Each structure stands twice: as C-alpha cells, then as structure tokens.
Amino acid sequence: MIPIPYIPIVAHIGASADMPWLVVVLGALASVLGESVAFLAGRAEEGLVSEHPVYKRVHRVAERPLLAGAMIFAFAVPPNPIFDVAGLAAGAVGVRYRVFFVAVFAARLIRLAVIVWLGTMLGLVSTRP
Numbered sequence: 001m002i003p004i005p006y007i008p009i010v011a012h013i014g015a016s017a018d019m020p021w022l023v024v025v026l027g028a029l030a031s032v033l034g035e036s037v038a039f040l041a042g043r044a045e046e047g048l049v050s051e052h053p054v055y056k057r058v059h060r061v062a063e064r065p066l067l068a069g070a071m072i073f074a075f076a077v078p079p080n081p082i083f084d085v086a087g088l089a090a091g092a093v094g095v096r097y098r099v100f101f102v103a104v105f106a107a108r109l110i111r112l113a114v115i116v117w118l119g120t121m122l123g124l125v126s127t128r129p
Helices: 006-016 020-044 053-062 065-076 083-093 097-121
Strands: none
Touching: 006 020, 006 097, 020 083, 020 097, 053 065, 053 083, 065 083, 065 097, 083 097
C-alpha cells in the first residue's frame, strides 16, 4: 500500500549478498507474483470491457501468445510505473496467465540483474562493521 523505492534497496542487497543471482531470481519471482494481482483484477473485469472497440483490437493481439508475450515483456523491462495498467489490460483481454507470467518473469530478471550489477559497480555495499 505504501510505495517503496525498491531499486536502491535491491541494488544494495544484491551488491552485498553472497549469492546476488539469488537476489535477482527471488526478486523477479516476487515482482511477477505482485503483478499477478493486477492481472487477476483485469481478468475479473473482462466482461465489463469486452464490447469496447479498443478491447477488440487489443484482444486480437492477446490471441497471438508470442506477440502478446513480447509486448508484455517490452512494457515490463524498464522501470515503468504504469505497468500495472498493462497487467490489468492483459488480464482483461484474455492473455493466458502462463504467457503473462513468463514474459514478466523474464523481463524482471533482466531489470533486477541490471539493478544488482549497477549496485555492485557503484559500490553500494556498506563498509561499516
């Protein structure tokens, strides 16, 4: 409920962890599970928007799993504060959850790996005992 600036936190934890790859994987898993809430909320609202002309256009994309996954991936890699809207839309237009999960998980692996790498390169590890 309270927005937390996770990027510096993940950068610090990843830079100081013995297994930074584990920070990346668990962070990506937590992120995709959190985004799944928006996806499921969109899925619950699917019937409310199914007659809208924009829905019909976007639904055609959702019927093609590779294209839908690529679009979700492209929205999920950069730090994008409006990705929750994309998650809602993906659920509402009927993207398969497996496609959503894999696309967001892969995107967040990349995002978090870059964040941890930057944390390591910038020396965000505390030197205090």
